[in-house]
Amino acid sequence: MSQCMEIDGSVLEGGGQILRNSISLSAILGIPVRVMNIRAKRSKPGLAAQHLKGIQLVAEMCRAKLKGASIGSTDVEFIPGKLRGGHYVADTQTAGSISLLLQVALPCALMADGPVTLDLKGGTNADMAPQIDYMCVVLRPLLLKFKVDFSWKIHRRGYFPRGGGHVTFDIKPVRQLHGVDMTDQGVVKCVQGWSFVAGRLPIKMAYQMSDGARSELTNLPNVNIQTFMEDPNMAPDNCNGIVLACETSTGCVLGGDALGRRGAEPYALGRCAAADVTAALRCGACLDKHAQDQMIIYMLLSEGSSAVKCGEVTLHTRTAIYIAELIAKVKFTIKDEGDANIIECVGLGLINKNIPL
Numbered sequence: 001m002s003q004c005m006e007i008d009g010s011v012l013e014g015g016g017q018i019l020r021n022s023i024s025l026s027a028i029l030g031i032p033v034r035v036m037n038i039r040a041k042r043s044k045p046g047l048a049a050q051h052l053k054g055i056q057l058v059a060e061m062c063r064a065k066l067k068g069a070s071i072g073s074t075d076v077e078f079i080p081g082k083l084r085g086g087h088y089v090a091d092t093q094t095a096g097s098i099s100l101l102l103q104v105a106l107p108c109a110l111m112a113d114g115p116v117t118l119d120l121k122g123g124t125n126a127d128m129a130p131q132i133d134y135m136c137v138v139l140r141p142l143l144l145k146f147k148v149d150f151s152w153k154i155h156r157r158g159y160f161p162r163g164g165g166h167v168t169f170d171i172k173p174v175r176q177l178h179g180v181d182m183t184d185q186g187v188v189k190c191v192q193g194w195s196f197v198a199g200r201l202p203i204k205m206a207y208q209m210s211d212g213a214r215s216e217l218t219n220l221p222n223v224n225i226q227t228f229m230e231d232p233n234m235a236p237d238n239c240n241g242i243v244l245a246c247e248t249s250t251g252c253v254l255g256g257d258a259l260g261r262r263g264a265e266p267y268a269l270g271r272c273a274a275a276d277v278t279a280a281l282r283c284g285a286c287l288d289k290h291a292q293d294q295m296i297i298y299m300l301l302s303e304g305s306s307a308v309k310c311g312e313v314t315l316h317t318r319t320a321i322y323i324a325e326l327i328a329k330v331k332f333t334i335k336d337e338g339d340a341n342i343i344e345c346v347g348l349g350l351i352n353k354n355i356p357l
Helices: 016-029 049-062 098-110 132-144 204-216 266-282 292-301 315-328
Strands: 005-008 033-036 065-067 075-079 086-091 116-122 150-156 165-171 188-198 223-229 239-248 253-259 305-310 332-337 340-346
Touching: 005 315, 016 033, 016 049, 016 075, 016 098, 016 292, 016 315, 049 065, 049 075, 049 086, 049 098, 049 116, 086 098, 098 116, 098 132, 098 165, 098 292, 132 150, 132 188, 132 239, 132 253, 132 292, 188 204, 188 266, 204 223, 204 239, 204 266, 239 266, 253 266, 292 305, 292 315, 292 332, 292 340, 315 332, 315 340
Parallel strands: 005 033, 086 116, 188 223
Antiparallel strands: 033 075, 065 075, 116 165, 150 165, 188 239, 239 253, 305 340, 332 340
């Protein structure tokens, strides 16, 4: 076996993000890695279903040699081959997050030798992960600035504990990502929102979440929150949640979302989702706290300089930067701007030679 770069999965955030970022960069850059102490800081360390399926998905995409890939494993070796286009399926068979499967696979798909279709199955709206709607209406517009795009179709919603969701993503590879400058927030143009209930939950809960969000967004223009019950054929199980997307004049999108859980008051959930948006607006940020860590891998792959303005730098973001600097040898800087911070780097300018000029 090739000599593997060893990565300690217990550092900083100490969760699944270290594994996802390490495997993505390994596949893209062709660097074998061994990730140890996987999810050491979680109550149940080691690979859960969504982590296992995520690395198996990327392994299939690049014909990798994979060792230690089993539920509960805390030590994985990943020796990548060439990233290839094609149709790939990953099913957590739980409510494990589809968004996190997309998070590990999307950067790899961009550097494949042809179009990639991902059929991902699991939880569409899962706790401790971005809701799939957030990935599509908040993250995707931000990635467009890097010249990254994907299309999607939600076939079925999947909620805790049964899962069963199914989303298809179509991704075209790119020759090279473009560096971004997201440091000017601009002015708010509008706020779009989606407040939903599913299964046997009463529609009044969706209205309560919407009302809670509106109470936090009273000073913003063009607030439009759709309130609805999911089609039982699409979403037969019980769930409630809200997703918000605030668009500014400079093309920034600031998101907030919240998901119902036992004992959570719907009005408070709406306020919580909106508070993420208003907190980002107050400090002049160009992306919210849930998007900042997801930008790091695209910044390091891009051509030229990139700079993004955010609020407090989260532990997830510092972890993503640590892994980026360790594997890709790209240096990031964080500049204090009062209540905000600017994260900068000069990217690798990686070229996908399979894609013609």
